[in-house]
Amino acid sequence: MSHGRLERFLIKFGDVRGREARAALSFSAYFFLVTFTFYIIKPIKESFLIGFARPGWWPYADLATALLIGFVVALNARLLNRMPRRTYLTASLLFFVAGLFAFWYVFDVFQTQAITTPVIDPSGIVFFLWTQVFIIKSWPLAVFAFSFWTDVFIAMSVTQFWIAVNDVFDPHQAKRLVGLFVTGGLFGGIAGSAVAALATFARILRPEDLLLVAPVLLALALISVNVVYAGQRQVDAAVGDGRISAPARVGLWESFRAVRSSRYLVLLAAMLTSAVVAGSLIGYQFRTVVRNAIQNPAQQTSFIAALFMGILIVSTVFHLITTRRVLQSYGIRWAIVIAPAFLIAGSLAVLLIPAGLILFWACAIRGADKTFDNTISQSVRELLYIPVPADVKYKGKIFIDMFVSKFATGLGAALFLALYGLRNFAYRDDQTLASALVIARETGYVALFFMALWLVLTRLVYREYPAILKKDIRRKWQEGQEALDANVDIDLTLKIFNTIQSRERSTTLYYMNIFNLVRHRNLAPELKELLGIKRDELKARAMDALFDVGGGGFFPGLEETIADAEFQNEIDLIFLLPSYQEIMGKRLGEIVGSASEVDRIEAANSISRMVPTEPTLEALGRLLQDPSSEVVLYALGSASVHRRPEHVPLILLLLANPVARDEAQRTLAAYGPGVEDLLAAALREETEPLDVRRAVPEVLARIGTQRAADILLETLALRRDDLEPALVDALYKIRADRPGVRFRERSVRPELLSLARKACDAALNPSGSGDEARAALTIRIKRVFDLMTLLYPREDVVNAYQNLIQGTARSADYSLESLDILLDRDLKGLLWPLIEDLPAEERDLRLKRAMRLK
Amino acid sequence: MVIKIREADKVVIFDVEGEIRRSDIPQTTLHSLVEAQLDRGRRKVLVNLRGVDFIDSFGVGQILASYTSTQNLGGKFKLCGISQKLLLIFQITMLHKVLEIHEDCDRALESFG
Numbered sequence: 001m002s003h004g005r006l007e008r009f010l011i012k013f014g015d016v017r018g019r020e021a022r023a024a025l026s027f028s029a030y031f032f033l034v035t036f037t038f039y040i041i042k043p044i045k046e047s048f049l050i051g052f053a054r055p056g057w058w059p060y061a062d063l064a065t066a067l068l069i070g071f072v073v074a075l076n077a078r079l080l081n082r083m084p085r086r087t088y089l090t091a092s093l094l095f096f097v098a099g100l101f102a103f104w105y106v107f108d109v110f111q112t113q114a115i116t117t118p119v120i121d122p123s124g125i126v127f128f129l130w131t132q133v134f135i136i137k138s139w140p141l142a143v144f145a146f147s148f149w150t151d152v153f154i155a156m157s158v159t160q161f162w163i164a165v166n167d168v169f170d171p172h173q174a175k176r177l178v179g180l181f182v183t184g185g186l187f188g189g190i191a192g193s194a195v196a197a198l199a200t201f202a203r204i205l206r207p208e209d210l211l212l213v214a215p216v217l218l219a220l221a222l223i224s225v226n227v228v229y230a231g232q233r234q235v236d237a238a239v240g241d242g243r244i245s246a247p248a249r250v251g252l253w254e255s256f257r258a259v260r261s262s263r264y265l266v267l268l269a270a271m272l273t274s275a276v277v278a279g280s281l282i283g284y285q286f287r288t289v290v291r292n293a294i295q296n297p298a299q300q301t302s303f304i305a306a307l308f309m310g311i312l313i314v315s316t317v318f319h320l321i322t323t324r325r326v327l328q329s330y331g332i333r334w335a336i337v338i339a340p341a342f343l344i345a346g347s348l349a350v351l352l353i354p355a356g357l358i359l360f361w362a363c364a365i366r367g368a369d370k371t372f373d374n375t376i377s378q379s380v381r382e383l384l385y386i387p388v389p390a391d392v393k394y395k396g397k398i399f400i401d402m403f404v405s406k407f408a409t410g411l412g413a414a415l416f417l418a419l420y421g422l423r424n425f426a427y428r429d430d431q432t433l434a435s436a437l438v439i440a441r442e443t444g445y446v447a448l449f450f451m452a453l454w455l456v457l458t459r460l461v462y463r464e465y466p467a468i469l470k471k472d473i474r475r476k477w478q479e480g481q482e483a484l485d486a487n488v489d490i491d492l493t494l495k496i497f498n499t500i501q502s503r504e505r506s507t508t509l510y511y512m513n514i515f516n517l518v519r520h521r522n523l524a525p526e527l528k529e530l531l532g533i534k535r536d537e538l539k540a541r542a543m544d545a546l547f548d549v550g551g552g553g554f555f556p557g558l559e560e561t562i563a564d565a566e567f568q569n570e571i572d573l574i575f576l577l578p579s580y581q582e583i584m585g586k587r588l589g590e591i592v593g594s595a596s597e598v599d600r601i602e603a604a605n606s607i608s609r610m611v612p613t614e615p616t617l618e619a620l621g622r623l624l625q626d627p628s629s630e631v632v633l634y635a636l637g638s639a640s641v642h643r644r645p646e647h648v649p650l651i652l653l654l655l656a657n658p659v660a661r662d663e664a665q666r667t668l669a670a671y672g673p674g675v676e677d678l679l680a681a682a683l684r685e686e687t688e689p690l691d692v693r694r695a696v697p698e699v700l701a702r703i704g705t706q707r708a709a710d711i712l713l714e715t716l717a718l719r720r721d722d723l724e725p726a727l728v729d730a731l732y733k734i735r736a737d738r739p740g741v742r743f744r745e746r747s748v749r750p751e752l753l754s755l756a757r758k759a760c761d762a763a764l765n766p767s768g769s770g771d772e773a774r775a776a777l778t779i780r781i782k783r784v785f786d787l788m789t790l791l792y793p794r795e796d797v798v799n800a801y802q803n804l805i806q807g808t809a810r811s812a813d814y815s816l817e818s819l820d821i822l823l824d825r826d827l828k829g830l831l832w833p834l835i836e837d838l839p840a841e842e843r844d845l846r847l848k849r850a851m852r853l854k
Numbered sequence: 855m856v857i858k859i860r861e862a863d864k865v866v867i868f869d870v871e872g873e874i875r876r877s878d879i880p881q882t883t884l885h886s887l888v889e890a891q892l893d894r895g896r897r898k899v900l901v902n903l904r905g906v907d908f909i910d911s912f913g914v915g916q917i918l919a920s921y922t923s924t925q926n927l928g929g930k931f932k933l934c935g936i937s938q939k940l941l942l943i944f945q946i947t948m949l950h951k952v953l954e955i956h957e958d959c960d961r962a963l964e965s966f967g
Binding site: 476477478479480481483484487489490492495496497498500501628629630633658662771772774775776778782802805806 | 921
């Protein structure tokens with residue numbers, strides 16, 4: 001089957017894409033075959049326990065597994081350490097195949113009660129005789145051994161399967177594909193239980209003979225897993241991704257320490273423990289009810305087998321309809337609580353129902369527990385492991401899945417045994433429905449406690465999940481403004497450049513600038529050197545343009561003099577002198593009209609230190625309209641000092657001038673909160689030049705108040721395409737610089753969805769050449785992310801965006817996963833087709849669907 | 855000031871000649887030219903200042919705005935051919951901590967990888 005046809009077929013069961021189709025199919029086949037085998041073996045285990053062990057012994061089988069599983073975990077960890085992953089999986093499957101033959105031999109010997117007479121190999125005579133006699137003499141032991149072996153087989157096979165999934169797929173892939181794998185598993189379960197039921201019901205095979213069918217299935221599973229690893233090696237060689245990591249070298253103690261050292265894994269283990277204990281107690285409730293409701297052992301077996309089939313079919317239907325949708329629409333956040341919440345409600349029902357409904361209740365609660373366990377709970381549990389770092393995951397997952405889960409089963413058994421003894425169930429159980437109801441209720445109280453604990457732990461685990469996920473999403477680059485803010489004093493830098501330039505124009509202007517610089521800053525020696533502040537070159541002609549007095553050196557040592565407080569006070573006093581103000585008022589008027597650009601620049605600069613009298617401010621107004629951009633620059637500097645409202649319209653006009661724009665924005669921002677409403681009016685006034693309106697948001701961003709943010713958002717709601725980039729940039733800056741500013745979701749969300757819709761539209765209907773259209777779309781998507789920072793944690797949004805743009809395949813998938821947790825359903829619906837790696841045809845389809853839905 | 859734009863190895867090179875100062879600005883500024891290239895999807899920008907004698911605060915503002923716009927989109931912005939005098943000012947004002955400055959433009963081009 002070609003890749004395309006295979007993908008189209010598999011997409012019916014899961015979200016399969018491109019080259020992952022073959023690996024996904026192999027994994028599904030692998031899981032199908034493994035669960036096929038389980039459900040052939042499981043009924044044999046159950047029927048042998050029921051048939052050959054007393055009911056009071058059943059919990060001991062669980063306890064034995066719980067106690068012995070630690071040794072298996074240790075052995076398994078050692079094997080994982082020493083073998084390449086592919087070899088390890090192959091060897092494990094071969095080991096279980098050998099086990100199947102061995103148990104078939106044991107059961108066959110017992111059932112036939114015949115001791116085979118060895119005739120060929122004399123050296124084997126004693127061994128065969130001894131083992132065959134031993135099997136018959138110690139018969140129930142073999143049943144318990146088989147029960148333990150079955151539990152080990154199931155636990156190890158499932159763990160190994162998910163380890164292989166983690167090897168080959170990244171979190172986002174796994175999340176898409178987990179539904180397909182679970183589907184494979186469910187079909188395997190149905191097939192296995194159907195084969196077991198039919199073969200034994202029709203007496204085609206004895207139960208133990210089914211053990212000879214299982215090796216065939218495991219041999220096929222062996223082929224599937226080898227196909228996966230062989231294919232993955234080729235892919236890795238091609239892309240150089242190195243997806244399959246070296247196996248973690250760990251022992252049991254180290255596995256335990258890995259879990260203990262991670263709060264997340266401890267919570268996961270606790271969550272699994274509470275879920276398994278609750279499930280185990282439900283199991284004992286169920287067995288008690290079935291035993292009391294159905295007296296005939298043969299009917300019990302057929303009833304349980306039929307229910308088993310029913311549960312698997314319901315699980316399959318539920319899984320196909322629900323699991324994928326719940327995960328995609330509501331994410332792990334809600335999927336994780338479905339099982340405990342539903343089971344709590346179901347368990348509470350036992351307190352209300354009459355005895356006549358107890359069998360129905362027991363089947364429903366047992367069915368629900370198993371259905372969730374087979375479907376959504378299993379999917380969620382595996383997804384929760386995915387963001388754990390690979391080295392910790394291998395250690396922790398083995399310990400939790402194999403040791404903790406069996407320990408929890410043992411704990412459930414111990415609790416039931418304790419209840420059995422403490423509450424005298426043996427004496428109170430008269431094998432009626434009424435006594436079954438009492439036992440079910442009393443066991444239910446303990447089960448409810450563990451279900452409630454499970455529910456609480458789901459919230460705690462989910463709270464930790466994003467943090468674990470984010471460890472793999474690191475910043476790819478520092479944003480421009482952040483880098484500048486961290487390293488450069490931009491205001492000082494610009495002043496230095498202006499000062500250096502002013503030396504060429506006029507000595508007066510140069511010293512004015514130095515005076516301003518030194519007065520407000522402690523300049524580094526290198527900078528003083530650069531600016532030429534040296535004793536031997538001091539020949540200042542201060543204020544010569546204003547006073548027209550010619551030149552004359554009067555500073556003996558400029559840096560010391562300017563830094564001297566008394567000197568600075570003297571200068572200030574001169575500016576405050578009424579006579580100075582009177583003279584300067586007249587003189588400024590003349591200078592403003594002067595033909596000399598230098599004179600006007602010096603005047604514009606000096607006004608910043610003058611008392612704001614009417615003539616001074618009038619002169620400043622005229623200088624703000626000066627044709628020389630240099631004059632305007634200094635006039636803007638002075639305007640930012642005096643901050644007079646009558647100058648605002650003049651400064652607003654300068655926003656249209658690219659040469660003066662930045663300084664005009666700086667000046668308006670210096671006015672502070674008082675100017676916001678004037679800016680809002682300019683921003684919304686249709687008759688204002690577009691360049692002015694586009695420059696206003698930056699000013700509001702620099703002011704950065706709540707009012708400024710509200711104005712920007714209100715204007716964005718007008719949906720003006722020509723203002724949109726500037727508005728979004730400004731809002732993004734406010735979010736970055738002013739964490740205290742609040743943005744109401746009901747105001748931001750419609751704009752966010754509108755931007756996302758526009759991006760979808762641009763993706764569907766590109767304008768211009770391919771490269772240009774792609775670039776335009778990239779910028780539109782960036783804008784959506786920028787606006788997202790108003791509603792969601794900025795760091796998370798920025799990191800996710802950067803990794804989607806420039807991250808590795810893995811970090812991009814982690815980013816998608818983190819956004820999946822963060823964003824709401826509507827936004828995801830629009831954003832996902834834009835940012836997911838999809839074939840063009842599929843992307844267009846999803847975009848159209850998203851546009852239709854919204 | 856004259857700005858010529860060329861492209862080499864997917865790097866957009868702006869060859870600037872003259873003085874980047876407020877009083878000598880043509881209709882389009884350096885920043886607007888860089889933004890136009892970013893809008894076209896270009897993400898590697900090199901500004902060749904070999905022909906530049908002087909930069910005033912406006913010129914520095916243009917360079918910093920161009921750097922910020924490029925950087926925000928995950929691009930790379932570099933300078934080359936900068937005079938010793940300008941380099942000294944850039945060093946003292948700490949701009950060299952932010953801007954990647956290369957003496958030789960060919961090396962700068964290679965450094966984009």
